[in-house]
Amino acid sequence: MKSFRINVVFTALLVLVASEAFSQKSFLKPDFLALQHAGSIGYLSAGLGYDVFQSRARMSFHYGNVPKNLGGNLDIFTGKFLCVPAVVRVSELVIIHPIDVGVMVSYHTGENFKSNVPDYFESNYYWWHTNLRFHVAVEQSVNVYFHERRFHRMSAYIEFNMNDLYLVSYFTNTSTLGLDKLVKAGIGTRIWF
Amino acid sequence: MTIRGVGVALLVIFFLVRCDLLEYSPNQVYDQDTPVNLNQKNLDKLFATPGDDTITIAFVGDSQRFYEELESFIDTANAISSIDFVLMAGDISDFGLLEEFEQIEDILSTLNKPFISVVGNHDVQAKGEETFERMFGPLNFSFIYNKVKFIAHNTNGREYAPGTIPDMTWLRKEFSKDDGTQYYVPVSHIPPFDDDFDKDLEADYTQLLREKKPIISLHGHIHEFKDGFPYEDGVRYMTSHSFELQSFVLLKIVKGKIYHEIISY
Numbered sequence: 403m404k405s406f407r408i409n410v411v412f413t414a415l416l417v418l419v420a421s422e423a424f425s426q427k428s429f430l431k432p433d434f435l436a437l438q439h440a441g442s443i444g445y446l447s448a449g450l451g452y453d454v455f456q457s458r459a460r461m462s463f464h465y466g467n468v469p470k471n472l473g474g475n476l477d478i479f480t481g482k483f484l485c486v487p488a489v490v491r492v493s494e495l496v497i498i499h500p501i502d503v504g505v506m507v508s509y510h511t512g513e514n515f516k517s518n519v520p521d522y523f524e525s526n527y528y529w530w531h532t533n534l535r536f537h538v539a540v541e542q543s544v545n546v547y548f549h550e551r552r553f554h555r556m557s558a559y560i561e562f563n564m565n566d567l568y569l570v571s572y573f574t575n576t577s578t579l580g581l582d583k584l585v586k587a588g589i590g591t592r593i594w595f
Numbered sequence: 596m597t598i599r600g601v602g603v604a605l606l607v608i609f610f611l612v613r614c615d616l617l618e619y620s621p622n623q624v625y626d627q628d629t630p631v632n633l634n635q636k637n638l639d640k641l642f643a644t645p646g647d648d649t650i651t652i653a654f655v656g657d658s659q660r661f662y663e664e665l666e667s668f669i670d671t672a673n674a675i676s677s678i679d680f681v682l683m684a685g686d687i688s689d690f691g692l693l694e695e696f697e698q699i700e701d702i703l704s705t706l707n708k709p710f711i712s713v714v715g716n717h718d719v720q721a722k723g724e725e726t727f728e729r730m731f732g733p734l735n736f737s738f739i740y741n742k743v744k745f746i747a748h749n750t751n752g753r754e755y756a757p758g759t760i761p762d763m764t765w766l767r768k769e770f771s772k773d774d775g776t777q778y779y780v781p782v783s784h785i786p787p788f789d790d791d792f793d794k795d796l797e798a799d800y801t802q803l804l805r806e807k808k809p810i811i812s813l814h815g816h817i818h819e820f821k822d823g824f825p826y827e828d829g830v831r832y833m834t835s836h837s838f839e840l841q842s843f844v845l846l847k848i849v850k851g852k853i854y855h856e857i858i859s860y
C-alpha cells in the first residue's frame with residue numbers, strides 16, 4: 403500500500419503543479435490533465451497532455467502504479483500520441499470522438515526490467531526489452547464543454563490497446579489466440595483548463 | 596449526466612471487468628482469476644488415480660508461443676489412455692508474461708490427465724518468476740510416484756548471480772532424504788551440458804548425479820530430442836522436442852528401466 407499512497411501523493415502533486423502552470427501563459431503549459439484506470443499503464447495513472455495539430459491529435463505523459471495487492475508492485479511511465487480522425491457533434495456542448503487512433507510507449511522501472519541483457523548472451527537471444535512496451539491504441543470518448551469556466555472541457559473515455567509482444571503472439575497463432583484475450587482496455591477522464 | 600448515461604457507463608464497466616479486459620500492466624503478477632498452485636493441484640489429481648507397475652509420461656519440451664501446436668498435442672495426448680501425466684520441461688511462456696501463462700493454462704485445462712510444469716529461463720523474464728511461482732508453485736519441488744522420486748528444479752543459472760542456481764544445497768538434501776525412494780529422476784529445463792547452465796556449478800552438479808545414479812535426467816531448452824551419456828559417466832540425459840517440432844517423448848518407467856518412443860502429431 404506504500405506505493406499506492408505514493409501514487410496518490412504524486413497525483414495530487416501533479417494536479418497542484420498543473421494548476422500552478424495553468425495560471426501562467428506558457429508554451430509548455432499543458433492543455434489537460436488525465437486520470438486513468440487500467441489500460442496496461444497502471445491500476446491508476448495520472449498524466450498531463452497537449453492538443454497538437456489544431457486539436458487533430460494529442461500527446462500526453464503519464465505515471466501509473468500497480469500496488470502489490472493487485473499484482474504489482476509496478477511503476478510505469480507512459481507516453482501517448484493519438485490522432486483524432488473524426489468527431490461527431492451531438493450538440494453545441496457535447497462532442498463524441500468515435501475512434502481516435504494512436505500509439506503508446508510504456509516504460510516499467512525496477513530491477514526486474516531491463517533495456518539490455520548481459521554480454522554473455524549472444525545478440526537477439528532475448529530480442530525484446532522487458533522494460534519497454536510499444537502499444538497500438540484505439541479510443542472513444544464523450545467530450546462535454548463548459549463555456550467560460552476555468553475547467554472548460556471534460557471527457558470520459560474508453561481506450562483499447564495491444565502491446566507488441568501480444569501482437570507477435572497473435573500473428574504467430576491466429577487460429578488459436580483470439581483478439582478478445584489480447585486486446586486490453588482502460589477507462590479514464592480528461593479535464594481541460 | 597442523465598440516469599441513462601450513468602446506466603450505460605456502469606454497463607460498460609461491468610462488461611470490461613467480466614471480460615478480463617481491464618489490464619493494469621502486461622507485467623502484473625496476477626489478476627482476479629489467475630489460477631494458483633497448479634502443480635500441487637495436478638499432483639493431487641495424479642495421486643488420486645490408482646497407479647500400476649508402469650509409469651507413463653508424456654515428456655514435452657518448450658511450449659513458448661506455440662499455442663496451435665499445443666492444441667494438437669493435447670488432442671494426441673488425450674487419446675493415449677496409458678499416459679499417467681504430462682511433464683512440461685520449462686519455457687512454458689516466451690516473455691514471462693501473465694497473459695501467456697494464462698493462455699497456456701487455458702489450453703492445458705482441456706487435458707484429461709494431470710500436467711506438471713518445470714520453470715524455464717523464458718519463464719523468469721520480467722516479473723515471470725513471481726508469476727510462475729504463484730501460478731504453478733515453488734521452482735524447486737519433488738514428488739514420489741510409484742517409488743520413483745521426480746526432483747524438479749530450477750537450472751536457469753544465467754538468469755541469476757553466478758554460483759547460485761541450481762540450488763546445490765536443496766538438491767543434495769532432496770537426494771539424501773530417507774523417503775522410501777527406489778529411483779531418482781531429476782527434471783529441469785537447462786541440461787548441464789548446455790552453455791546456458793551456470794558453468795561454475797556444472798562440475799558439482801554432474802558429480803552429484805554421478806553419485807546418486809538417477810535412472811535418467813530429463814530436460815528441455817535445446818528444442819530437440821537427445822538421449823545419451825554426454826559425460827560418459829553412466830548418467831543418462833534426455834531432452835524432449837519443443838512444440839514447434841510437433842513431437843514428444845512417450846516415456847515409460849518399469850521397475851527402474853526406461854523405455855521411450857517419439858510420438859508425432
